[in-house]
Amino acid sequence: DIQMTQSPSSLSASLGDRVTITCRASQGISIYLAWYQQKPGKLPNLLIYDASTLQSGVPSRFSGSGSGTDFTLTISSLQPEDVATYYCQKYDNAPRTFGQGTKVEI
Amino acid sequence: LHLVEPGGGLVQPGGSLRLSCVGSGFTFSGYWMSWVRQAPGKGLEWVANINEDGGEKYYVDSVKGRFTVSRDNAKKSLSLEMNSLRVEDTAVYYCVRGSGWYDYWGQGAQVTVSS
Numbered sequence: 001d002i003q004m005t006q007s008p009s010s011l012s013a014s015l016g017d018r019v020t021i022t023c024r025a026s027q028g029i030s031i032y033l034a035w036y037q038q039k040p041g042k043l044p045n046l047l048i049y050d051a052s053t054l055q056s057g058v059p060s061r062f063s064g065s066g067s068g069t070d071f072t073l074t075i076s077s078l079q080p081e082d083v084a085t086y087y088c089q090k091y092d093n094a095p096r097t098f099g100q101g102t103k104v105e106i
Numbered sequence: 107l108h109l110v111e112p113g114g115g116l117v118q119p120g121g122s123l124r125l126s127c128v129g130s131g132f133t134f135s136g137y138w139m140s141w142v143r144q145a146p147g148k149g150l151e152w153v154a155n156i157n158e159d160g161g162e163k164y165y166v167d168s169v170k171g172r173f174t175v176s177r178d179n180a181k182k183s184l185s186l187e188m189n190s191l192r193v194e195d196t197a198v199y200y201c202v203r204g205s206g207w208y209d210y211w212g213q214g215a216q217v218t219v220s221s
Contacts, residue, residue, distance in 0.1 A: 001167070034207035036150070043200070043214070044142075044150060049207035087150050091206035094164035096140070096152040 002027045004090055006099035013106065019075040021102045023088035028068045032092040035064055035073045038101075039084045047086075048073065080106060107131035107210055109201045114215030121191050125215050127184040127201030135159075135179035138205030141186050143197035144214075151197075154186065155205055169195075191219045 003026040013019050023033065031051040036044040046055045048064035051071055061076040075082055083106055088099040111127045127139075140155035154165045154175040163175050174187040184201055196219045201212035 032206065036208075038150075043211045044208075046207055046209050055207075055209065085149075089150070089152070089207070094155070095166045096155065096206075098142075098150040098152060101149040 001095055002029065002090060002092075002097060004088055004097050004099040006086075006088055006102050008102060009100065010103040010105070013078050013104070015078055015080065015106060017078045019078050019082075019104060021073045021086055021088075021104075023066075023071040023073070023099050025069045025071075025090060029090045029092040031067045032090055033064075033066070033071050034089045034091065035062075036087045036089065037082075037084045038087065044087065075104075078104075078106070107203075109203065109210055109212035111199070111201050111212040111215040114199070114217050116218045116220065117191055118221050119191060119193055119219055121219070122187070122189045123191060123217060125186040125188065125199055125201075125217070127212050129182045129184070129201075129203070132203070132210075134182040137203050139177060139184045140202045140204060140208065141175060141184075142200045142202050142208070142211075143195075143217075144200070145194075145197040148197075153199070156184070157205070188217070191217075193219050195219050 005024045033051045035048040038044040052064045063074045085101045085103045108130045141153040156175045172190045176185045198214040202208040203210040
């Protein structure tokens, strides 16, 4: 099975900073990758699908890029409400594996 | 659009439990549906999915042979039959819409496996 590895596992940044989270697949998955945000005590929320397509209603400071094995989620200007854990997930084939998560703090 | 999951519960190791999920506000029969779980303090883990007519089903290796996903499109319901439960199956189980990305999530059902 393809493994999904996120880095870093956690990060602390200042308000307004540009934040980048990386997700690496152990084999190529084309663009079949989604990103989710999960705030403490809340349901996961879809941010991006097909590696770079912004889900409706998601602020434009979030963006995704990549294809094949290497993917990136970028927050262009970190806001207080972005404190959360972020997960990548592949969906080329079963199993639909998630990354281990990246915790973002201010 | 809503996904409602009544149920969950406490069960002993080796026991069984059935989760259900009812969808509303969308054409339930037109979507793959999936189950995702989250153990206490841990990340998200995909469990299983099922296609629109129930003819295709896929499972994570750790639940193969123990869990069965099914659906009843007439009742707009999704089910997860869980047998031979283990302590490590303890988690919040989410019913989610989709096969690829998941745009709608149920509120989650707590499953606790403990003696």
